[in-house]
Amino acid sequence: MARPKKIPGTTVSRLSVYVRALQKLRNEGVVTTSSEKLAEQIGLTAAQIRKDLAYFGQFGVPGRGYYVENLYNEIATILGINRRWEVALAGVGYLGYALLAYNGFKKQGFDVVIAFDKDPAKIGQTWEGVKIYDVAEAPSVLPESGAEIGIIAVPAAGAQEACDAFVSGGLKSILSFAPGRVITPPYVTVKRVDLAMELEWLSYYATNAGEHG
């Protein structure tokens, strides 16, 4: 399944945006759209969208545009979200619990099926239908859980331990909310989200008002 050209990371991030836009159109019963209309809806240029899609194939009809349902399916397939993903969660504090209960994940096909913590008071309990295990048990219980993606929502100090446990359990894709880098083998993909950094970004633009973002 070799892909012709090398795909820019920026293009990949935009695919999710396209998927959201197409989901919205589909819910509204719109059957066809165009790169121009999508661009306006999303806030990009039409050429950008066509270029992005061109990396993966030809999905449109010249003179007509794109069929919403069809384009949605194509991009969902490219993103690998035309299926369910089982997800493991490390850290059932406030943030972890919020993620556990978050509907936005389920809606996009991501199901938290197993959770881990270090707090003895939580271990063994079942929250939102998800059983909580000791982090140390991860290597043994993860493989049979079906989880392929891990989310780290523990305090900074425990991030590496949680990450190691995930990797030992066979996970190759990890989303980390802990500030700071975690060290992993090269075959593991880690995506970091640092909430404070997002606020700092706003702080910069609020402080240096003028250059719009």
Place this chain on the structure above:
Amino acid sequence: MARPKKIPGTTVSRLSVYVRALQKLRNEGVVTTSSEKLAEQIGLTAAQIRKDLAYFGQFGVPGRGYYVENLYNEIATILGINRRWEVALAGVGYLGYALLAYNGFKKQGFDVVIAFDKDPAKIGQTWEGVKIYDVAEAPSVLPESGAEIGIIAVPAAGAQEACDAFVSGGLKSILSFAPGRVITPPYVTVKRVDLAMELEWLSYYATNAGEHG
């Protein structure tokens, strides 16, 4: 306070990363560092770091490197985080509450000082020392709260209303966790974080294994 050149957005995002690295070095008692050492610590190239800093001035000593404390202060000033920021929160559900209780914000100087919700059961209560108001009250109570940044943690359906309330209350910087775009006047900066999109990014790389991210 005009800035000589136009600053790439990529550079701004990296400033936060530099700040984290410098905070870490400072905590470890390290006095000086170099672009080379920082680059290794962070996972970038030394030239990149020097180029980024060059947009804002000359902070290093040729042959010596950078003074950690000094460089930290310089970048913190550029980012506008050498001060406290008061923050307003819309939506005290699971996610909102997690953000309310999140220590990572306080540690970086962001203080949630006021919260909003639409649930009558929550309105009027005080959680984590933060009083919860009706969203409709935002225009009247926000100005005297001191908040300059707003965080939207409400379900998608309420995002625009929360956003409008923030804007009416005078906020110009908004961090939104709601999926989908919110419409604002051009002088308002909105930064969106879509948690499901981050998972989709992982899904892509897990599905199309090979091209590393």
Place this chain on the structure above:
DNA sequence: TATTGTGAAGGAATTCACAGCC
């Protein structure tokens, strides 16, 4: 000697513009 700061070179991503197709 070690390391910065920066002009120049190189590479990547975006935008332009239009041939080709419906």
Place this chain on the structure above:
DNA sequence: GGCTGTGAATTCCTTCACAATA
């Protein structure tokens, strides 16, 4: 006529390489 798909042009970002400096 309208719109896609794509080579070419352009803009933006990163890396290189070295003169300047402590």
